[in-house]
Amino acid sequence: MTKNLFAQITGLGMCVPPKILTNADLEKMVDTSDEWITQRTGIKERHLVEGETLSDLSVIAAREALQDAGLKGEDLDLIIVSTTTPDMQFPSTSCLVQKELGAKKAACFDLAAACTGFIYGLSVANQFIISETYKNILLIGGEVLSSITDWQDRSTCVLFGDGAGAVILEPTREEKGIISVYLAADGNFADFLKVPAGGSRQPATIKTVQQRLHFLKMRGNETFKVAVRAMGEAAKEALSLAGLSSKDVDCLIPHQANIRIIKAAAKRLGLDEDKVFINVEKYGNMSSASSAVALYEAVKCGKVKQGSIVVMTAFGSGFTSGGCVIRW
Numbered sequence: 472m473t474k475n476l477f478a479q480i481t482g483l484g485m486c487v488p489p490k491i492l493t494n495a496d497l498e499k500m501v502d503t504s505d506e507w508i509t510q511r512t513g514i515k516e517r518h519l520v521e522g523e524t525l526s527d528l529s530v531i532a533a534r535e536a537l538q539d540a541g542l543k544g545e546d547l548d549l550i551i552v553s554t555t556t557p558d559m560q561f562p563s564t565s566c567l568v569q570k571e572l573g574a575k576k577a578a579c580f581d582l583a584a585a586c587t588g589f590i591y592g593l594s595v596a597n598q599f600i601i602s603e604t605y606k607n608i609l610l611i612g613g614e615v616l617s618s619i620t621d622w623q624d625r626s627t628c629v630l631f632g633d634g635a636g637a638v639i640l641e642p643t644r645e646e647k648g649i650i651s652v653y654l655a656a657d658g659n660f661a662d663f664l665k666v667p668a669g670g671s672r673q674p675a676t677i678k679t680v681q682q683r684l685h686f687l688k689m690r691g692n693e694t695f696k697v698a699v700r701a702m703g704e705a706a707k708e709a710l711s712l713a714g715l716s717s718k719d720v721d722c723l724i725p726h727q728a729n730i731r732i733i734k735a736a737a738k739r740l741g742l743d744e745d746k747v748f749i750n751v752e753k754y755g756n757m758s759s760a761s762s763a764v765a766l767y768e769a770v771k772c773g774k775v776k777q778g779s780i781v782v783m784t785a786f787g788s789g790f791t792s793g794g795c796v797i798r799w
């Protein structure tokens with residue numbers, strides 16, 4: 472009997488722009504302090520673009536992932552870019568990445584599920600692989616959140632950063648790679664975290680610009696409460712689908728929005744902090760890129776090893792949430 476197919480991650484890459492904005496820098500821009508930002512969020516600094524585009528960051532991350540997997544651009548069957556800050560409304564950023572990589576035979580699309588986008592992307596890539604539609608898939612989680620950040624709003628501008636992470640997924644008959652994925656959404660919370668204008672509902676006008684409606688708006692406190700619950704639940708659901716429990720987890724890679732959300736979600740799962748990967752202090756919340764970059768760093772620093780059971784969990788605008796179990 473033929474064994475089941477699994478989607479395995481065979482290559483990893485990442486890119487953050489060189490410019491760093493520290494909490495001390497932010498103290499000079501808005502009425503805030505390093506102490507407030509550190510205590511409330513765990514963030515110390517974030518990387519911001521200075522002219523680089525999302526596709527620039529994505530291509531650098533993708534090239535590293537391709538090299539890691541021993542593949543070339545022309546080997547790719549599909550490119551997915553998960554983002555809420557594409558270079559342009561259209562064409563999709565994935566098409567711009569395809570051109571730079573010379574990935575002539577790859578189908579391309581962008582995917583929007585905010586901070587949960589990388590896990591949604593893993594789910595989509597997994598389906599294309601196990602259905603034997605495609606073999607070599609490039610998934611990128613990337614954001615230039617600084618382009619929608621209101622630098623006059625202290626309640627949000629301290630939180631976000633720019634970056635991109637990339638993975639290559641390929642089929643394997645060994646029982647490794649993506650073991651389960653759980654996705655969820657609740658559009659009742661759509662108003663809690665949004666960019667009100669710039670879409671077809673409120674196209675750009677002088678008034679929308681003057682009213683600062685092209686910037687991200689968040690009801691932070693309410694979002695925080697739902698995030699803790701949803702990230703814990705998504706991880707539990709994914710573990711249950713995999714027939715595993717918290718005791719089996721070697722490394723939890725939560726969406727890096729806020730240290731307090733991460734710790735609370737880990738507590739809900741009954742996991743010790745040494746099993747939780749955290750890098751929010753260096754990058755802030757990079758939305759879709761956060762999970763991809765955290766996975767990259769968890770593997771490269773040896774926290775995730777061959778055979779490790781990894782659980783990824785994320786939460787974002789929509790609200791969306793998702794969990795994924797990977798046997799590394």
Ligand code: ACO
Pocket residue numbers: 502503504507508511512585586625626627629664691692693694695698728729732756758786787788
């Ligand atoms: N510096 C100093 N004071 C501040 C700042 C700041 N940067 N920002 C807000 N404050 C003040 C507020 O004005 C308020 O003052 P008041 O008590 O005098 O009114 C006080 O600090 C407390 O404000 P809260 O909003 O209640 O602070 P909270 O503890 O909730 O922390 C935070 C705010 C960090 C935003 C938190 O709510 C959070 O992390 N929320 C979730 C974010 C998230 O996970 N988003 C989901 C993913 S993002 C995506 O999808 C793109």
